[in-house]
Amino acid sequence: MSPATLQQQHAAVLYSPKDIRVDVRALWPPQQGQAQVAVVSTGLCGSDLHYYLHGRNGDFALQSPLVLGHEAAGIVTAVGPGVKNLFVGQRVAIEAGVMCKNCDYCLKGRYNLCKKLRFASSAKTFPHLDGTLQERMNHPAHVLHPLPQNVSFEEGALAEPLSVLVHASRRAALSAGQTVLVYGVGTIGLLACALAKSRGCSRVVAVDINQARLSFAKKHGFAEDVLCLPPCPKAKSPEEQLRRARENADRILEAFGEDSGFDVVFECTGAESCIQMAIHTAITGGRVMLIGMGTRNTSLPLSAAALREVDILGSFRYANTYPEALSLLASGKLQNIDKLVTHRFNLVDTARAFELLTRGMDERGDMVLKVVIGPEASSSRH
CATH class of the missing domain: 3.90.180.10 (Medium-chain alcohol dehydrogenases, catalytic domain)
Structure with a gap:
């Protein structure tokens, strides 16, 4: 031709x-x-x-x-x-x-x-x-x-970012009854919340620095409770950054009344401070799922993870997730x-x-x- x-x-x-x-x-x-x-x-x-x-x-x-x-x-x-x-x-x-x-x-x-x-x-x-x-x-x-017949084209487009969360949830072994903390409530974070609720997690909460997004998350039922952290000035050293992360993590756990931490933490920002906080806010034996991409090299409180057997898991895109994502979209479980x-x-x-x-x-x-x-x-x- x-x-x-x-x-x-x-x-x-x-x-x-x-x-x-x-x-x-x-x-x-x-x-x-x-x-x-x-x-x-x-x-x-x-x-x-x-x-x-x-x-x-x-x-x-x-x-x-x-x-x-x-x-x-x-x-x-x-x-x-x-x-x-x-x-x-x-x-x-x-x-x-x-x-x-x-x-x-x-x-x-x-x-x-x-x-x-x-x-x-x-x-x-x-x-x-x-x-x-x-x-x-x-x-x-x-x-x-x-x-599926009851899934619109716009919802069908959401199957791609939802697949990211389906893949991440499989790696995190997400299951009913677990408590979940989500850092960042952009589209990926909101989908993390929605997926956790659809899996029967007992509590789903979210943290961000954007109050408007947090209000949206709570108003529409994506997260039960939310916390807005004020942006911090740039730390003078990695040690200071790690200290602030620990202090903010303690503040988060106190605000949500979860002294022991959360079973699964979805880190959806890629920000170094949030990755650090995620480790401290996971329960002993819990899992931190790294989804956000933004910081190439990060200082981590590895001893805090190793001594409490907190698993830090990476997640890259998805594999064999579209059928489940589309089934979820058709089910009506994603409020x-x-x-x-x-x-x-x-x-x-x-x-x-x-x-x-x-x-x-x-x-x-x-x-x-x-x-x-x-x-x-x-x-x-x-």
Whole structure:
């Protein structure tokens, strides 16, 4: 098929920091094992924002123009040769990672650790794999998951960040009856709270430095109790930082009336002080789950963890979680999950959406949580 006979589509392409352009691109038919999806909803996340602001996310720097977006759902519009599990018109959630399926990690079911994994919207691999901020995309059929009938496209897009928490909760062995403390109540922290409650945890509380987000968490039932910590001035030394963390941890335990600590602590900020506090606020024999990414090198109170057998666990993306995440979204157990989407934009207004996400507050003074972009989304508040 010659380029002259191809259909065209629009894509929001990042060229450099704060330089997003809506380009017209050729729309190729899906190849062997692929399906073509009309993207209906894409949620913006923290890594997208890092690329937009800095042209990089941690060590992964933009090397060529890149389509961002990886929290998405849409409708199958075409299937390539060999695809038997999908049909045209099917509603699907898009799992952004494409694993090799042959390495030891993939064969053991830990494909999130696959060294050859390519992730849509990430600059880790080159050539980059474009993300979902485009009208249509071709994607391997084996990582497209049917949406339950009662799950909307916006909720289907939330299956990606929810998968992060499903994976983390498995590693933390989260179970009914446990007490849970969450640091940070952005979208990931709120989903951590919602997931813990759906699992029957006996108490779910949250800490942040943003009172508006904490009020939102409590008002909509994500957390039973919340605590706002005032931002601290920068410590003069690592020792001073560790001392402050211990003092703040004691303050947190006293405020919540949990002198012994919490069974599971989800650290969703990536801030060094919160990681330190998380260790001190875990119960003896408890678990700290590191989800937030932000501090590359951290001073840790390791003796406080080792002497009390507090397990410090890392968590990277997810593997084999989409079916459970979509089942949870369909179950109704995630109370007020629809409240997470606060703002919507058309694809052509992607740059405006990122600027709003950067500010964190709209022109009415309302908090920005999850911003969703679609080809024909209304530019409005939820």
